[in-house]
Amino acid sequence: MSLSFFNTLTGKVEEFKPLEQGHVRMYTCGPTVYGFAHIGNFRTFVFQDILRRYLKYRGYEVLHVMNVTDVDDNTIRNAQAAGLALREFTARYIEAFQVDRELLNLETPEVVVRATDHIADMVKVIETLIEKGFAYESNGSYYFRVQSFPAYGKLSRTDFSGIRAGARVDADKYDKDSARDFVLWKAAKPGEPAWDTPLGRGRPGWHIECSVMSMKYLGETFDIHSGGSDLIFPHHENEIAQSEAATGKPFVRYWLHSEHLTVNGEKMSKSLGNFYTLRDLIAQGYKPTAIRYLLASVPFRKPLNFTLDGLHQAQQSLDRLRNFHYRLAMEKFPAGENPAFAERARAARLEFETALDDDLNTAEALAAIFNLIREGNTAMDQGEFRAGDRGDFLDALKRWNQIFGVLDDKDHEKLRKLGFVQESEPCGIPDGHPRPPAGTLSSQEIERQIQEREQARRRGDYARADQIRQELLEAGVLLEDTKAGTRWKRR
RNA sequence: GGCGCGGUACCCAAGUGGUAAGGGAGAGGUCUGCAAAACCUUUAUGCGGGAGUUCGAUUCUCCCCCGCGCCUCCA
Structure with a gap:
């Protein structure tokens, strides 16, 4: 079986074929840096990490761009509350995010970009949209006219042709021609950060940054775009509209979305206040690798209900994995080798590769490695394991860990x-x-x-x-x- | 209301038209100076409920029940 992903755009599991053979260009939506990220956010980031690791494992050269949203209502509000300049405020949480990433063993994308470093690029794209008739100005702000883009709704499978009864317009804030229209550029408000541009003084809307930064580094059409399922609408829908309207070309080929982390059956979110940060859990004595293990253990398209008990179970599972690794590396075995074990290790490798090929089925990949562990332990207990078999088993574990990244206890x-x-x-x-x-x-x-x-x-x-x-x-x-x-x- | 996801053993969680992976926990055992730890074995005639299709359904179809998400804050 070849590498396949569930593509939100088509609603099907599809074989993955990048635009350019051997190369993958992908963009992932990063954090908005107005506070510490919570582990619900990290579920998505761990999924994205496993995705990029597996693409590399499968021999692709990966060009991965991740954005950091460092200007929006939340960052502005919290910066003001903290009495800091926006840039100074967001720098703190960008740093905190990088620390958290290191703790969770998340690889660093090839390109990490900040919205406020790309204002000029965004203005250019907005100007293009205006020229092509997709955008309009109103009271100093600029909006995308959804009606001008017939394909709007194709990602979220929503039909916007009818008039929605009861749709509320946030006309108290901005003046839009239609409730569905979304903002590209917000006119400056007193006391808020703003940039002087050919569009006037103001700041970018949220959606435009991802379109602009992804296309700048990856080209007008690229392979993979991913994020949490809550971004499907409106964020990613809007990205498609802006990008394809501006270029006339398909924007993204494979859209991958992770399901939410819940706590007590409800979505973990800052607005509900039911969230744990990585730091909360560390303060309670939990290990970052156990958190990574837990977040990685459930396939990304399944809901994951977070509990401290579940985290404890993850820690126990991880111990089992590490115990075997230790035993394999340190114990003395009789000389020689048993060819059956080399074959067994190879089979385990194929099993977890097959599992991950199938839309990154991490649960099955775990089962493959635990089966190998049990059989390895039994062979060792019965004295059948030989010194010459060590390398094959270590190799299988090492390859598995290239994806999962939890075997070494560096916590x-x-x-x-x-x-x-x-x-x-x-x-x-x-x-x-x-x-x-x-x-x-x-x-x-x-x-x-x-x-x-x-x-x-x-x-x-x-x-x-x-x-x-x-x-x-x-x-x-x-x-x-x-x-x-x-x-x-x-x- | 529209769209989507899920309901599998005590807990977490895969999966398949042919009779239920894996992990945790519990129980039993092995090893050990002791203890701990580790390791092994074991635990679902059953896969939310009902009807249907089929030689056969947990897996397909229909209806119903329950939980959750999105429907311009949100990973």
Whole structure:
């Protein structure tokens, strides 16, 4: 089976064929930087990350552009509330977003662009739309005339030909010819940031930035555009209208939309106030990789109901994965090899590739790797696994992890580096179980104490050995005595 | 009202016209100085309800029930 995606535009799963062989040009809608992103936002960003990783895995050269919306009603309002200039205010949350991305192991797109760096480009496209008769001016603002673009509604499968009864017009804010028309350029208001342009003094509307920046870096027609399902209408519908009206060419070939993250069965959103940021969860002692695992484990087109219990389960699953990886890497096996295991590892690889080829079915890809783990453990327990089989299994895990990006536990290092781990500060109590303070001991110190415990064990001083183990546990470090030696984990 | 998504074991969650992946949790077992951890085994005659098509449906069709999303703030 070849790589296929569900395309919102056609409503079907379609084989993916990029415009240019071997190259993929894709645009993803990034955050509006007026606060910390919440994990609902990150569900989409994790999906987009898995998408770009898998495209690369499949041998494509990926040119990925992501935008940052740094001017809109929300950013302006919050910047004013904070008493900061817009640019200064948004810079803080852009930085926070980058920190969160690093914690979640999200790859950096080839091009990251800010709306306010592209005002002139947007003005040019709006001028083109005016020249071609798709846009009009009203009280210093400019609007796209939806009626002039017959294909309007093709993405969201909505028929706008009839007059909608009860449609409300926000005429108190702006003057539009029709309720459906959307703003391209907003006339300056007192006290708001504004740019002096040939269109007059004002600021861009939200939708125009994505059209302009995507086409600037990717061309007038490109392969993939993705975002959360709430962007289908009106944002992406409007992008299509603006872009295709301006160029006369198809805008995007494959539209990919992720379903929402819910909490208690309701969409997680800032307006509902029912959201968790990454930082909220870290403060409660949860690991960023566990969050990534959870967000990645449900296929992107399925709703995902977020619970702390679910996050705990994700953490446990991740431990199982890492335990096997550790055992595979560290345990001593008899010399030789068993060809059946090389074949088994290869089969597992094909299974997860087939799963991901099918519209990025991450749940099946997980099943493929867990089946390999179980069979590997059994073979090791029964003494059938050979030293020469190690490489094949490691290779399968490594390839799987190129997509999932959760196998290595760098959480503690990253949290420390990024200033999240305070010396001697205890973790919270996430699920009713008290947790010992974590992060106060360096890896070197832990290793040293393990050495000391080993010596105590060898001379039969189990009282001392158990004391060290207990002390480490109280410092948030769990010891495991395995055949391959003593292993430690931070809790 | 229009459009769309979902309802699978205690929890999370795949999937197929031919008889239910995987993970968590629970239970049993193995290993270990001890404990912990780890590992193995095990847990749905059943896939929201009803009718139909079929040799056979959880999977297709129709009707119904429930939850959620979008319908110019929103990943």
